[in-house]
Amino acid sequence: xxxxxxxxxxxxxxxxxxxxxxxxxxxxQTGTSPLPAASPTGSNTRxxxxxxxxxxxxxxxxxxxxxxERREEQDKQHAARETQIxxxxxxxxxxxxKQMEERQRKLEEQRKKEEQRRSxxxxxxxxxxxxxxxxxxxxxxxxxxxxxxxxxxxKRWSWGGAVTVESDSKTGKEHKxxxxxxxx
Numbered sequence: 001x002x003x004x005x006x007x008x009x010x011x012x013x014x015x016x017x018x019x020x021x022x023x024x025x026x027x028x029q030t031g032t033s034p035l036p037a038a039s040p041t042g043s044n045t046r047x048x049x050x051x052x053x054x055x056x057x058x059x060x061x062x063x064x065x066x067x068x069e070r071r072e073e074q075d076k077q078h079a080a081r082e083t084q085i086x087x088x089x090x091x092x093x094x095x096x097x098k099q100m101e102e103r104q105r106k107l108e109e110q111r112k113k114e115e116q117r118r119s120x121x122x123x124x125x126x127x128x129x130x131x132x133x134x135x136x137x138x139x140x141x142x143x144x145x146x147x148x149x150x151x152x153x154x155k156r157w158s159w160g161g162a163v164t165v166e167s168d169s170k171t172g173k174e175h176k177x178x179x180x181x182x183x184x
Contacts, residue, residue: 008066015062 011062011066
């Protein structure tokens with residue numbers, strides 16, 4: 001068998017060729033010859049009285065080698081799968097972290113907008129209160145000015161003031177005094 005073959009199909013083909021060669025040797029041998037003929041593939045076989053044992057030994061060695069190669073191939077595939085899984089996990093973790101950062105950023109932006117809106121509403125409310133206070137003060141000032149003008153007019157047009165009503169607390173009667181107005 002060729003030592004350089006590594007694929008399973010190549011190994012199977014070699015094993016089939018070796019088995020056919022052994023079968024051909026058995027057919028060609030006479031029952032009196034204790035030594036088997038050399039195998040055409042050039043593999044080392046034990047010299048013994050029965051060539052069947054040599055073929056069995058060859059088959060066992062081939063099976064062991066094939067099993068070892070299969071295990072190595074499975075180990076490589078397993079390592080490749082593990083690497084892929086680790087890469088997927090790493091990508092998923094990065095994606096999750098990115099999503100969480102994005103969510104935190106959006107929440108922070110939303111919180112800032114809400115804070116700005118609240119402060120704008122509070123500022124507007126304060127401004128409205130100031131305007132209402134100014135309006136109230138202006139109304140009170142106008143009302144006070146009007147009442148002062150009316151008082152001044154009344155003083156200007158009357159000498160003694162308006163009609164006054166006095167009540168006598170002892171008798172319970174009211175006395176009315178009329179004051180005449182003089183227009184000047």
